[in-house]
Amino acid sequence: MRVLVGGGTGFVGTALTQLLRARGHEVTLVSRQPGPSRITWDALAKSGLPSCDAVVNLAGENILNPLRRWNETFQKEVVQSRLESTQMLAKAITEAPQPPQAWVLVTGVAYYRPSLTAEYDEDSPGGDFDFFSNLVTRWEAAARLPGHSTRQVVVRSGIVAHALEANHVQGILNGVAPAPTTTNADFARALASALGRPAFIPLPSIVVQAVFGRERAIMLLEGQKVVPRRTLATGYQYSFPELGAALKEVVA
Template identity: 70%
Template sequence: MRVLVGGGTGFIGTALTQLLKARGHEVTWVSRQPGPGRTTWSELSRSGLPLCDVVINLAGENVLNPRRRWNEAFQKEVLTSRLDTTHLLAKAITKAEHPPRAWILVTGVAYYKPSPTEEYDEDSPGGNFDFFSNLVTKWEEAARLPGESTRQVVVRSGVVLGRGGGAIGQMLLPFRLGLGGPIGSGHQFFPWIHIGDLAGILIHALEANHVQGVLNGVAPASTTTNAEFAQALGAALGRPAFIPVPSIVVQAVFGRERATMLLEGQKVVPRRTLATGYQYSFPELGAALKDIVA
């Protein structure tokens, strides 16, 4: 199939593109810069959707970039990088003479309210209690298409773990030095997914015609806490992992509002993802981390 990927040049997009090509699909990226196998957002705005069978949007500024202060300008950037690209692709799909078969958007489990007790599946309510949950609500609304000519899927992703980028990229050095440990209390849930499985769920959504609606892009081991994650990463590296990062330090680096993403968590289960027939390559944390740090 011909697959158009918005924001495909990043960590997740690179892994997805490799898997798509390995399965014989043809991939075009939408990015800011022109190049081989790419189209630009401005060209898409001018000329409309190129002929394709599936559209996937991964675009969005990294919310947890520690080099960026959590101020009004960065918040606007976080919003527009997601909403504008999604609006643009949804509008292009709606206007296309030959609309694609499927339209897939990756958002986040920040839709669900952090809780030490609640368990959330794809039908659980959320999306209206803070900046990030409201962002996911607006993001998914921006993707909604009229009619049923194009199958629509939303994948709400957890923390993506993989080699060479994502959350692990920032954690490895302190953990290798034996300075790793839980964040804050460590009791908060840590909804995670191996990058191979996130790419796999997107391929599954793309290729399986019965898949539609919301899927939770998290591993089935949803009871993992942050402390258990730190212990498992330390074990995979053969290092101790008992030095906690105090909440006050996290808030100082990321700002109080953004720090809640790290200091509080959600127990999220991929009930519908499993029901559609997706089979995880890395359902357990230990095996996932061993693969990543090997």
């Protein structure tokens, strides 16, 4: 298929692009900057949707950008960045002479503390797993976030590819792993095992709050249990359904 990906230069978008191309699909990115196999958002607004079979939107301001204060201005930017990109793509799809067969909107990539991927600005790599693993590298130990009730999940770009390729997939899918039962302590032990390092240095919640602000820190300190029932029902098969194997793959 010919797939158009909005926000495809970020962490999740890069992984999705690599996966789609590995499966033989042709990928064009919508980005702020022009380049090979890219179009800009301005060009999309002026010229309309290029010929494609599917569209994915991952674009949006990085909600966990530690360089931005969590105030009303930034909150509006986070929301508006998602609304504008989605509205622009939706308008282009509606006006296209031959609309694409599939339209996937990623409305919130997991922030279940600490997740393996996060939401990203389209041209800014990095995220909460990078922040977490950087602490591990610096301290030479697996940092452990406080609390014991948080469930860990793994976001899979494969779910998006599955949604594009399987004609029967419709509606909302939870992009999480099927075994989200890991506590912070379990996560720390699994990551320490993958890194071959001890898991004994805790990361105080006050540090997370100082970096991200109290409201944003909730995303990292108070996760949710999310079960991908409909994702599994569509027939999607996870490459790494368990946390330990997923972490070893990421570290490798």
